[in-house]
Structure formats: C-alpha cells, structure tokens
Amino acid sequence: MRSASSSPPAAAGAPARRLAHFEGLFFDDFAPDSAWIRESCLVRLPPLAETVRFVVRGEYRPHPEARGAEAGPPGIDFAVDGRSAGELRSLPAGPFAVAFTAGPSPDASPVLRARLRGTGWTNFLAWLGRVAAAWPGGGALQRFRQQNRNRQIRIARIETEAGEVVFDFANRQGPFSAAFARRRAHLGLNIAGFLTADLGVAESARAMIRAADAAGLSTALFDLKLHCKNRRGDPTYAARLREDNPYPVNVVHLDPPASRDLDHHHPRFRAGRYNIAYWAWELPEFPDAWLPACDYFDEIWCPSDFTREAVAIKSPVPVLTMPHSISFARPAEPLAALRERFGLPAGAYLFLCLFDLNSYAERKNPRGALEAFRRSGLGGGGAGLVIKVQNAAANPDDLAALRASVQSLPGAILLTETLSRADTYALEAACDCLVSLHRAEGFGFVVAECMFLGKPVISTDWSATAEYVTPATGVPVPARLVPLEKNHGPYAKGQVWAEADAAAAADAMRRLAADRALGARLGAAARSAIEDRFSPAAIGARYRRRLEAIAGW
Numbered sequence: 001m002r003s004a005s006s007s008p009p010a011a012a013g014a015p016a017r018r019l020a021h022f023e024g025l026f027f028d029d030f031a032p033d034s035a036w037i038r039e040s041c042l043v044r045l046p047p048l049a050e051t052v053r054f055v056v057r058g059e060y061r062p063h064p065e066a067r068g069a070e071a072g073p074p075g076i077d078f079a080v081d082g083r084s085a086g087e088l089r090s091l092p093a094g095p096f097a098v099a100f101t102a103g104p105s106p107d108a109s110p111v112l113r114a115r116l117r118g119t120g121w122t123n124f125l126a127w128l129g130r131v132a133a134a135w136p137g138g139g140a141l142q143r144f145r146q147q148n149r150n151r152q153i154r155i156a157r158i159e160t161e162a163g164e165v166v167f168d169f170a171n172r173q174g175p176f177s178a179a180f181a182r183r184r185a186h187l188g189l190n191i192a193g194f195l196t197a198d199l200g201v202a203e204s205a206r207a208m209i210r211a212a213d214a215a216g217l218s219t220a221l222f223d224l225k226l227h228c229k230n231r232r233g234d235p236t237y238a239a240r241l242r243e244d245n246p247y248p249v250n251v252v253h254l255d256p257p258a259s260r261d262l263d264h265h266h267p268r269f270r271a272g273r274y275n276i277a278y279w280a281w282e283l284p285e286f287p288d289a290w291l292p293a294c295d296y297f298d299e300i301w302c303p304s305d306f307t308r309e310a311v312a313i314k315s316p317v318p319v320l321t322m323p324h325s326i327s328f329a330r331p332a333e334p335l336a337a338l339r340e341r342f343g344l345p346a347g348a349y350l351f352l353c354l355f356d357l358n359s360y361a362e363r364k365n366p367r368g369a370l371e372a373f374r375r376s377g378l379g380g381g382g383a384g385l386v387i388k389v390q391n392a393a394a395n396p397d398d399l400a401a402l403r404a405s406v407q408s409l410p411g412a413i414l415l416t417e418t419l420s421r422a423d424t425y426a427l428e429a430a431c432d433c434l435v436s437l438h439r440a441e442g443f444g445f446v447v448a449e450c451m452f453l454g455k456p457v458i459s460t461d462w463s464a465t466a467e468y469v470t471p472a473t474g475v476p477v478p479a480r481l482v483p484l485e486k487n488h489g490p491y492a493k494g495q496v497w498a499e500a501d502a503a504a505a506a507d508a509m510r511r512l513a514a515d516r517a518l519g520a521r522l523g524a525a526a527r528s529a530i531e532d533r534f535s536p537a538a539i540g541a542r543y544r545r546r547l548e549a550i551a552g553w
Helices: 120-131 138-146 178-184 200-214 256-265 288-296 305-312 335-342 366-376 396-407 421-430 445-452 502-514 516-533 536-551
Strands: 022-026 035-044 052-060 075-080 083-088 094-102 111-117 153-160 165-168 188-193 218-223 249-253 274-278 299-302 319-321 349-356 383-390 412-415 433-436 457-460 475-477 479-483 496-500
Touching: 052 111, 075 094, 083 094, 111 153, 120 138, 178 536, 188 200, 200 218, 200 249, 200 274, 200 536, 256 288, 274 288, 299 305, 305 319, 335 421, 349 366, 349 421, 349 445, 349 502, 366 383, 366 396, 366 433, 366 496, 366 502, 383 396, 396 412, 421 445, 433 445, 433 502, 445 457, 445 516, 457 502, 475 502, 496 502, 502 516
Parallel strands: 188 218, 188 249, 249 274, 274 299, 299 319, 349 383, 349 433, 383 412, 433 457, 457 475
Antiparallel strands: 022 035, 035 111, 035 153, 052 094, 052 153, 075 083, 075 111, 153 165, 479 496
C-alpha cells in the first residue's frame, strides 16, 4: 500500500497507461495462424506521432463443419476512432486486405473496431443452445455453440503499407509488436529542476539535459519556482527555459520532502503526464517520513545502484538506476595559469577536497581529509591540501571549525568563494589528486568530475562511489560502518555510514605524491572509465530505452 498522505495520487488526471491491446479476438485450432471474431472486436493501436497507413490482412476460410444457416461468409465492417474504414460483403474464399489511415488522436492511441454482419441468427442459436442444453430436443442446437460461421472470418495481421508488423495473430503468446511502438513513438522529456542554481540537485538536472541531447531526445526545460537555498547563477541552459511541459513524460529533480510543494507552485505541471522523480539518497535506509512523496510520481530514477536499492525496498512505484552523465569542456589553460588564478602554490603536489556545506559537513567529512593529510606528514614537504567549500556564509559554525583546523595544519589552504561550474572545473584541473573521505554518497559528482579530468582519486570505499572507483581507476580507502550517534539533517540517529581509515588514506597520499607515474596511470584509467560508463551518449541511450517502453503503455 502507499503511505497515507493528503496529497493526490500521481495518477489523478493522468492518461490510462495500457499496452496496445485487443478485445473480442479469439484463438482456436481450426486456423492456428489467425484469430476469429465472436461478434465484434477492438484493437487499440500504439500511440502515433504521425499519420500512418495500415492494412488489416485476413482470410475467409470456409469451415468444414459449417452447414445450413452457418454456411457462407459473414460480412465485416471496420471503423477507426468511430469513422468508417471499409466494409466487406460476399467474400470469396481466400485472403482479403482492408487499408485504413490512423494518426494522432486526442488520447494519442487510435482504436480499430470490426463488427461481423449476417451472424445475428446463428449467434442467437448459439445462445439458445447454451440455455436449452438440458431441454428436450436441445441437443440439436448444440452444434451452433461452436459459432463456426463466425470462425470463418480470420484476422491474421495488422501491418503498415510498408510491411511493418503491428499485430501478428499467428503469435498467440504476444501478437503485439512492441518494436513497432518503439520506432514510432514521439519520445520527449520535460526536465524540471533548479536549472540555474549552483547545487548538486541542479547539476543533476543539467547532466540529464546533456544526456537527452546526446540521445537526440526532444526536451522542454522547466525551471522550478520552489524555494532554493543556493545561488541561481548558472546560465548554461537559460536560453532554453520555457513555461510549458508539452511532452508526455516529466522528470523532476527535487528532494523528496519538497515534492509536496510542486503542485502549489506549478498546479498543472503533473496533470496528464507520466511523472518521474529523480532522487538521490546517501544511506542504506530511505526515510519513512519521505515515503508520501512517492504519491506524486509514477516511478523514480536514481543516480546509482546504491541509492536505488535503498529507495526500491520501500517504494510503492518502480525504481530504476539512471546514472548522471559526466561531460564538460576540460580547461585548456596551462597548470601554472590555473594555479595562479586561485592563488595556489605553483610547484606543490596538491590534494583537493571540495564540497558544499549545505550538503552537511559531517557527511562530506573534510576533517577526515585533514586528518589523513596530517598523518601523511606531507604538509611541510612540498605538498598541500586545498579545502574548497560552497555556501560558507550560510554555515558559519562549520566554517569556523574548518578555519581552525586549516590554520593548525601546514600546507592546508581554505577557499570559500562561490565558484561557477567552469571555475569549479578549473580548480579541479589545477590540483593533482582528489581526496573524498565522505561518509556516504548517492553518486559523487566531484569524484566523477575529477576522474573525467584524468585525476587520481582517493575515495571512501563505500556507497555510490564504490561502484566506479576501483583499484584500477583510483585508490579506494577501506572503511568501517558506524552508527550515527545523532541526527545530521535528514541523516537520522541509528542509521549507519562509513568511517574511512585515515591511516590508509594517508598512505595513499604519500604514494601518489612520491610516484607521479602511478597517478598518471590511475588518472588515465579513471578518465577512460568515466567516458565509457557515464558519457552523455551512454546515459541518453538508457533514457531512450525506458521512454520507448513507457511509450508502449
């Protein structure tokens, strides 16, 4: 059952979602390559993006047991969406074909109907035979119950004039061709999120746009008007923003608790659409308090298998893994120029720890990176640790604690300026190695971005990053699972997350600082792995396959 909630279910006002189907057609042993019509039949065609010319192919096949009133062919009338599409009378034995045209209709799913003519008397005798089975003399009527007159009109296939099969009734287990629906579907996404904001859930939406573009999917970009704590300063897709959502599928990048505000700010956005939530979550158990958010959506997409497993075990709707796409213009400036831009030491081996303080310092765990750097002993020997934070002003206590830690550690540098995406990539490129000793990640944008730049990464070997940071592509740091001793935002006391081994991380720092060739090898493997697994083309292809399936419903 869905969680109790005052919100309306996502299905309210949405179109019925059924696979293309048929009613009133039956199979028998008389002609296994086709179906027969008892009285009338309905065939619902898949949604069409354009007008298509179809052909119904069938046969009048005289039945060897049809005699008397059953002999001879019935007539048959065809109609599409209530409009006549042809009639057949006095058929000779053998095949027949009826052509008709169908196209986009109000419900985007044309309906073909066929009705037999001249079978009223024999159908009545069939009914009377059932009713009078136990009556004296009722046995003489039993042969009509087989409806052999009706069985003589056979429907074999529905196909296009070009020969694309839509329904093949010789295939009794699955007459409908889903491949036809996929080829003909009008695929498009309405991508909604904080598309201009500087935060992870906004970059999630922008990553989806890149992937959809790479797959050639039509998109409408919708900037949510809900409250956002972060700066709205990313102009990447500003010119493409619009106020409508014309495509059949919405994907909404929004934290689950904010879902209840979606209808308030955008009252008609969900209506008549298939609604997908894109959610990240960083711990093994999805919060019970967030389950009512499922009522707003038909399915959920997640950026990692780790997140999917946490959500799916509780969700009343389907949950799929749809990773983020990673692709951007790599900074072309020389290393020296990049470092000069950020005031970084020119010749040092620089480790980078980069995160948003709004994403909770306890989860991102910069203190773990500072402790590992302290233990490495590299601070006074030509290496440095750059701690870069976003939203410093909104988190004064966390910032003060970081300042104190950095001031007491030689070689540590704290950067607090809010950066654009391009400048963030430049900072990542200016450093030699990323250190992310996070306690939990739902995907790990910064980790994947640095790998895309060819940087070696030292990363906690748990949660989503463990799915792509391996000993071949980086340095996974062993970790033990520990219970949370108190609440940290949505991360509740009693759940578990990871505590990375600071000594192992320190050893990794020393090895990479001393062996630049090792770092180069890991960085090259990291770059290749991200390009293969998370390229916009690869992720966009996943979107396309799922949308093709949805389009057949």
